[in-house]
Amino acid sequence: TADVAVQSVRQTFNTFTALHRIDLEIAAGEFVVLLGPSGCGKTTLLSILGGFLTPTEGRVLIGGRDMTHVAPKDRPTTTMFQDYALFPHMSLRDNVAFGPRMRGSGRGDRNRRAEEMLALVGLADKAGRRPHELSGGQRQRVALARALAVDPDVLLLDEPLGALDLKLRRQMQEELKAIQRKVGTTFVHVTHDQEEAMAIADRIVVMNEGRIEDLGTPQKIYLEPRSLFSAGFMGEVNRIPVRPAGQGAESALGPLALTTDKPGTLCLRPENVGLKGSLALGPARLTDAAFFGTYHRCHFTPVAAPDMQIVAHLPLGDLPETGAEVALWGTNPMILEA
Ligand code: ADP
Ligand code: MG
Numbered sequence: 001t002a003d004v005a006v007q008s009v010r011q012t013f014n015t016f017t018a019l020h021r022i023d024l025e026i027a028a029g030e031f032v033v034l035l036g037p038s039g040c041g042k043t044t045l046l047s048i049l050g051g052f053l054t055p056t057e058g059r060v061l062i063g064g065r066d067m068t069h070v071a072p073k074d075r076p077t078t079t080m081f082q083d084y085a086l087f088p089h090m091s092l093r094d095n096v097a098f099g100p101r102m103r104g105s106g107r108g109d110r111n112r113r114a115e116e117m118l119a120l121v122g123l124a125d126k127a128g129r130r131p132h133e134l135s136g137g138q139r140q141r142v143a144l145a146r147a148l149a150v151d152p153d154v155l156l157l158d159e160p161l162g163a164l165d166l167k168l169r170r171q172m173q174e175e176l177k178a179i180q181r182k183v184g185t186t187f188v189h190v191t192h193d194q195e196e197a198m199a200i201a202d203r204i205v206v207m208n209e210g211r212i213e214d215l216g217t218p219q220k221i222y223l224e225p226r227s228l229f230s231a232g233f234m235g236e237v238n239r240i241p242v243r244p245a246g247q248g249a250e251s252a253l254g255p256l257a258l259t260t261d262k263p264g265t266l267c268l269r270p271e272n273v274g275l276k277g278s279l280a281l282g283p284a285r286l287t288d289a290a291f292f293g294t295y296h297r298c299h300f301t302p303v304a305a306p307d308m309q310i311v312a313h314l315p316l317g318d319l320p321e322t323g324a325e326v327a328l329w330g331t332n333p334m335i336l337e338a
Pocket of ligand 1: 013016018036037038039040041042043044045
């Protein structure tokens with residue numbers, strides 16, 4: 001396992017800047033997720049870590065050594081792509097032993113290694129099978145076993161679960177995290193799915209348009225996002241424009257007991273809006289509600305701003321009648337730059 005440092009990395013393609021000036025430090029053994037919408041530069045950054053792309057500017061250090069100009073095969077990294085092509089004519093054992101074999105490992109050693117890795121991913125009893133005999137999730141596990149068989153210091157994963165259906169994906173996320181904990185390898189994992197990022201990451205790097213927008217533990221980014229983009233990408237959020245007025249703030253809902261020194265956006269997660277709280281949002285009418293098992297998902301229209309809609313997740317048992325007017329409250333208000 002090794003630490004990774006990205007220093008002032010810029011990547012341009014002709015006149016287009018894909019990465020602006022990325023600085024990022026990843027600790028040895030950390031599970032880091034690069035999260036962001038399609039086209040924000042995740043694959044570009046991962047390719048630079050893996051050596052498939054030499055950055056226009058800047059450096060990449062792995063385990064303290066400058067790897068910027070080192071070829072992929074000479075780096076202590078392995079990259080696992082989404083279309084993890086397994087060799088169809090080979091047994092799982094031979095698929096997983098392939099990397100060690102290329103590195104000159106003898107038959108006995110590499111077969112032992114392959115069986116150890118297949119056991120790690122829960123496929124010890126299938127070493128003699130061929131890939132076509134497996135389910136999608138099992139093939140995914142073989143690809144992981146194959147990537148780990150050469151014992152990389154850093155494993156780079158580009159949307160590895162993207163092809164799986166939702167239920168299997170959630171299950172594989174838990175397995176991936178458990179396996180990472182067991183082997184202790186540094187994982188850098190790319191996804192555009194914020195739930196996946198929250199499920200597996202020690203730290204999330206939120207990217208947008210070639211820049212790092214936010215960085216921290218899942219809790220940190222969810223509860224204290226650094227930007228409006230980060231707040232919205234990590235989960236649903238109600239946005240209410242506010243500006244300073246006297247001791248408090250003014251908004252479309254009327255005056256609010258908030259202190260802000262410049263215009264901004266009050267952000268409230270749906271679970272932080274309800275019939276009690278610390279911040280009075282004024283009277284509002286319940287327009288509709290849906291039962292979601294552990295809460296009611298409700299739409300409210302503020303009396304002072306009939307064009308606005310506020311989403312609230314109310315605890316079970318707390319549901320007013322549709323059409324009723326209630327006093328709406330917020331908790332954990334976040335004020336972010338407009
Ligand atoms: P992501 O993986 O986050 O979806 P990418 O890193 O693949 O995004 O791409 C970031 C941006 O850089 C996109 O706008 C993409 O079109 C552009 N890009 C990526 N690779 C190249 C390339 N080889 N040549 C030109 N543009 C590229
Ligand atoms: Mg990509």
